[in-house]
Amino acid sequence: MDSARRGVISDWGGVLTTPLLDAISAWLDDERIDGAHYRRVMRPYFDGSLDGNNPIHALERGEIDTAAFERDLAALLRLTDGGTVVAEGLIHRMFARFDPVHEMYETLRVLRRAGVGTALLSNSWGNGYPREHFETTFDEVVISGEVGMRKPEPRIYLHTCELLGLRPRDCVFVDDLEHNVRTAEELGMTGLLHTDATTTRRELARILSVDVDAEDSRAA
Secondary structure (H helix, E strand, C coil): CCCCCCEEEECCCCCCECCHHHHHHHHHHHHCECHHHHHHHHHHHHCCCCCCCCHHHHHHCCCCCHHHHHHHHHHHCCECCCCCCCCCCHHHHHCCCCCECHHHHHHHHHHHHCCCEEEEEECCCCCCCCCCCHHHHCCEEEEHHHHCCCCCCHHHHHHHHHHHCCCHHHEEEEECCHHHHHHHHHCCCEEEECCCHHHHHHHHHHHHCCCHHHHHHHHC
């Protein structure tokens, strides 16, 4: 293992799950929500135009009530037949199609068995994660709404490194969003923009100098 890189910090949605756009599209279809309208009303929440008054950022930091956010979000949306969207349980339904990518979980487990520190770092919408794989995969789990910080705020990256007992330069950061990776690199971490499980597995093996296939075979 590369002694200069001894930890891996991974995002959840879009890295350990099916891609974000695929999962959201499946939810829109399941609920018969008008997709074009959804994208139009949600654009300001993601393009930076709301500046410091963004309810999604507040939700991710755990600063606002989840049920209130669901009511506000449901009021913005509409069904394809013009009907209203049910607010209660909206976030749970939205994330129901974020299916686990077992190859990514297994890659992180293999690295962990090889002595690499592993951490999850995720921006949360209500903290309702399926956590059955977390204990066997991660040394540390950092959920934004539980710590009052969110990516790409530098302090949440530093907090995660501290929990692992590592410096930023010791860590590889994996995320599917470029701006999150960029902040990690500015802090001295090795950034890895996730596109698919096979590529990320290969790149982590290369960066960390771990033969993940050999480690996987020994574990079997």
